[in-house]
Amino acid sequence: MNDDFYGYLVSTDEVDNFLGYEPRCPHCKEKLIPIIYGMVGYEEGRKAENGEIFLGGCMIEEDAPEYHCNNCRRSYSKDLKRYINEPNNFED
Numbered sequence: 001m002n003d004d005f006y007g008y009l010v011s012t013d014e015v016d017n018f019l020g021y022e023p024r025c026p027h028c029k030e031k032l033i034p035i036i037y038g039m040v041g042y043e044e045g046r047k048a049e050n051g052e053i054f055l056g057g058c059m060i061e062e063d064a065p066e067y068h069c070n071n072c073r074r075s076y077s078k079d080l081k082r083y084i085n086e087p088n089n090f091e092d
Helices: 012-019 042-049
Strands: 035-036 054-057 067-069 074-076 081-084
Touching: 012 035
Parallel strands: 035 054
Antiparallel strands: 035 067, 067 074, 074 081
16 A cells, blocks of 8 residues: 555545536436435525525435435435435425
């Protein structure tokens, strides 16, 4: 093993952003936003209010959706084939 190599982990979001990949809604073709699970802080709450991310709640399930469409109000699986209908965060 080479001691001179210092690797680091890169998230799939960083790779997608680097490659210019923006997932689009299969239904309406709008840009999908990421779904964030778990306890969130102030910054994530602000982004959710602005429609930049979708808060998925505290329970993280194996087949939980990964993307949300603010236009259609659908949350999609990673492969964009399965979805569930749900309201946007902070809707009246």
